[in-house]
Amino acid sequence: xxxxxxxxxxxGVVRAMWSxxxxxxxxxxxxxxxxxxxxxxxCFTSAVVTGQFSAEPQAQGGLRDGVSNYPTELRYCxxxxxxxxxxxxxxxxxxxxxxxxxxxxxxxxxxxxATDEGxxxxxxxxxxxxxxxxxxVAAPAATLVEAFVRTLLxxxxxxxxxxxxxxxRDWTAPWWAVVTGLGMLSLAKIMRSSAEMREELExxx
Amino acid sequence: xxxxxxLDRLLAERGMTLTELSERxxxxxxxxxxxxxxxxxxxxxxxxxxxxxxxDCQPGDLLSYRQG
Numbered sequence: 582x583x584x585x586x587x588x589x590x591x592x593g594v595v596r597a598m599w600s601x602x603x604x605x606x607x608x609x610x611x612x613x614x615x616x617x618x619x620x621x622x623x624c625f626t627s628a629v630v631t632g633q634f635s636a637e638p639q640a641q642g643g644l645r646d647g648v649s650n651y652p653t654e655l656r657y658c659x660x661x662x663x664x665x666x667x668x669x670x671x672x673x674x675x676x677x678x679x680x681x682x683x684x685x686x687x688x689x690x691x692x693x694x695a696t697d698e699g700x701x702x703x704x705x706x707x708x709x710x711x712x713x714x715x716x717x718v719a720a721p722a723a724t725l726v727e728a729f730v731r732t733l734l735x736x737x738x739x740x741x742x743x744x745x746x747x748x749x750r751d752w753t754a755p756w757w758a759v760v761t762g763l764g765m766l767s768l769a770k771i772m773r774s775s776a777e778m779r780e781e782l783e784x785x786x
Numbered sequence: 787x788x789x790x791x792x793l794d795r796l797l798a799e800r801g802m803t804l805t806e807l808s809e810r811x812x813x814x815x816x817x818x819x820x821x822x823x824x825x826x827x828x829x830x831x832x833x834x835x836x837x838x839x840x841x842d843c844q845p846g847d848l849l850s851y852r853q854g
Contacts, residue, residue, distance in 0.1 A: 784827030
């Protein structure tokens, strides 16, 4: 009786996701570069809604009595952006795409090497720990960079004062990455123990 | 390594080869080599019992503890 590969179908799904995210990242970079060079308008969305917009309900039809709506996000478009703004615009989105592609690459490498070398090995534990740290740090860092970039773009787009600390209102921490990263780090410790147990078993006569 | 395995000496004293011991004990030559060369991390009671039976010895004849 063949046991089969215990890491399937996960490896297949991750390989497909890696292909999709890698292509999306490359296409995204190409499009961003094209837009940065060729487009005459730079648009970005900011959740930093300050100044005159913050307290004003938006007068729109279709609301029942007693209901009001407020903008939580605004889309800004600058015509003929400066070179600096074009560079900033490039970094609004690209870091997250890169992190997604890199995450699937690391996960795929982890699964393929685990298939070849065995699941309960020190190497698998090390790669799982690297994957955990990357997930824990890279995803929040990428979203943080993008929030900074959007705040900088906003400061250059409006006439009123916008503090750099406003980036915190535009930053949504990717809690999934924090929880997953911490989980992977714990799992890596468990894998390290199981690798030691495997070595013990293999050295038992 | 503080636990010494004296399989070599016992085999020589009894004029027995590792292959012959392997057949009589029911443990592979590879595993017996691992034990003989001091690379084993643990030994089962069943293996120890079989070795003592075939070699007609006590566990203390097969294993000894050396400080350091």
